[in-house]
């Protein structure tokens with residue numbers, strides 16, 4: 031029991047050690063400007079990682095979130111220029127959820143492997159974004175509405191609105207997973223799909239729903255990023271899927287499904303973001319940064335295997 | 342002075358968290374001996390054989406092979422010492438051929454480049470592989486095509502392949518964990534013949550089973566375990582089924598029988614699936630059939646888990662296409678494999694609550710306190726050990742896991758209970774308990790339909806029996822109207 035508890039705390043300990051080491055190596059890490067930068071960067075990834083956690087607990091996998099971020103940012107900006115802020119935001123989230131629904135249906139109805147399915151939508155959606163925007167940022171000539179831009183800049187109690195959003199989501203969706211019948215069915219489906227089915231869970235709907243969450247939240251992340259970049263960028267969100275998946279696994283969710291906690295995934299996000307930020311501050315060559323981050327992803331996956339052995 | 346035992350345990354102890362799974366166990370197995378290991382669910386049988394098989398490491402004590410202490414760190418170590426474990430989940434590779442499976446782990450090779458011995462690792466010697474596999478299988482009187490893929494074989498045949506693999510590696514100790522649980526009667530007899538032949542060849546056999554009658558029939562010696570300790574060590578002739586049961590539990594077990602006392606009530610479930618199925622309130626119906634006769638399929642269809650089925654539930658038509666619909670109509674099912682009934686890495690509470698998500702709380706908030714109360718009551722009523730709602734199911738012994746599956750449905754609002762081999766792998770006391778629970782469920786106005794490959798169980802527990810043969814219902818006989826062993830046996834056997 032105690033051992034399980036300790037194993038469960040490895041991500042948090044890793045995060046603290048990492049933070050302390052970087053703070054010692056470079057004092058700039060703790061500057062208010064840098065910390066707020068880290069928070070805002072983590073905010074966008076956190077929203078994606080929360081959705082990813084739903085999918086992974088349900089026993090699935092989603093590579094398409096990075097492309098969804100770009101799609102929703104661009105769609106959001108386009109619609110916003112025509113029909114106003116609310117319509118733009120809604121369109122961004124909705125288009126993400128729609129791609130998620132497509133993923134979910136392909137995985138459950140056509141029974142295509144989730145890895146292949148979302149690899150396909152990842153490439154396909156990115157192509158659509160370029161077609162839709164002609165590879166240009168949106169909008170080209172005039173700015174997005176001021177209140178939308180302000181949302182990406184302004185703060186409440188000294189902290190960016192962009193950061194409050196994932197905090198609220200974290201609390202609300204943790205409740206959904208831990209305390210509602212729906213949440214239990216997600217864990218059960220990921221843990222043993224056949225047993226869940228024979229217990230009367232509509233497993234296909236549950237699995238599809240996790241992709242809708244994931245797509246919708248990636249859409250929201252795209253909108254947040256557009257507000258920060260003050261435009262929709264067709265190249266936005268590249269490699270976000272890898273960062274998000276790595277974060278979720280670092281946080282202790284099992285790639286076999288049935289296991290995972292949102293707050294732990296958020297810890298994983300901070301490990302990834304602080305690692306990248308620290309390497310930047312230390313002026314580590316960007317190619318070496320990739321090497322380091324790649325190594326961390328492999329370590330996280332190896333830890334996942336070790337846990338599986340222990341069981 | 343008796344000969345040195347091939348395999349022995351001295352003062353073996355193994356502790357899991359709060360449980361002494363093995364508590365100073367002493368055990369001896371002689372060459373050419375069939376040694377049975379019995380005990381209640383959770384007594385420590387599987388733990389002991391897993392120590393012999395190199396899967397668990399003991400906390401204290403020694404394992405001796407031919408009188409010499411050995412350290413078994415892995416299944417490969419155990420194999421090297423001549424100990425082969427045949428578990429309930431057979432370790433065969435479905436996509437490989439029979440011959441490859443038999444020789445797996447020591448496939449014969451020959452040089453790829455003639456004359457250069459070092460190139461041998463690159464080339465399989467098919468002829469020698471087939472010859473050696475054929476010889477091992479011949480010892481078991483099994484005639485199957487050596488080139489056939491193993492997933493085409495029946496369970497009994499795959500079991501023989503696993504045993505043949507052990508023989509081909511000169512195993513001197515064969516450990517069988519509940520080998521007959523999934524066999525039909527004829528296959529049990531041929532397994533016994535194999536065991537007799539191996540015994541004559543000097544192989545020592547350690548045999549774990551809950552079927553006490555079988556043990557009386559074939560064992561030379563029997564070790565009874567209770568709560569991690571050896572409760573008795575008996576020689577042939579000194580044990581009868583009743584006596585073994587008493588040693589296991591420390592008390593007498595009454596084999597209760599259905600008496601068909603309560604008159605059946607109104608019809609709860611009707612269906613026409615290759616013959617009429619009708620279940621009435623207060624009624625326990627047995628479903629008899631040989632392996633592959635379609636009993637599991639019938640239960641799954643009634644439950645909506647195998648294509649659709651047209652049912653009438655309390656007279657109302659129900660076209661069920663999903664277990665959720667059947668459950669909503671008041672039907673529950675215990676599947677034939679434990680792995681289908683449980684999410685092993687979740688707690689007992691989560692598993693029991695699973696089919697009842699709607700019952701405890703609202704869509705936005707589960708009432709964990711209410712669920713906990715119900716779960717705790719059930720665990721006590723079913724005598725699940727430990728009675729801890731927060732225990733992870735994977736860590737329970739097989740029999741206790743089975744009780745948890747039953748508890749899932751007892752917590753639900755259902756009136757028709759479908760059970761597929763509900764007492765498979767369950768000890769005598771627990772078996773009697775489950776039979777009692779089935780009758781109580783019927784007594785409260787429910788209907789029970791249970792499939793069992795044990796004819797004794799079907800005859801003993803049923804108010805009526807449905808017999809199946811070749812995917813169809815071949816007969817229905819009621820107690821007091823021709824329900825005899827002969828009648829059921831006739832109805833399930835097909836004459837070639």
Ligand SMILES: Nc1ncnc2c1ncn2[C@@H]1O[C@H](COP(=O)(O)OP(=O)(O)OP(=O)(O)O)[C@@H](O)[C@H]1O
Nearest residue numbers: 357362382383384385386387388736737738739740
């Ligand atoms: N990996 C484990 N972690 C914790 N406890 C365990 C583990 N494996 C077994 N146990 C406990 O050890 C005890 C002995 O279990 P074991 O599986 O040996 O019983 P068994 O005699 O084989 O029972 P059954 O007839 O039900 O198969 C049980 O109380 C069980 O809950």
Ligand SMILES: [Mg+2]
Nearest residue numbers: 386387738739
């Ligand atoms: Mg066991």
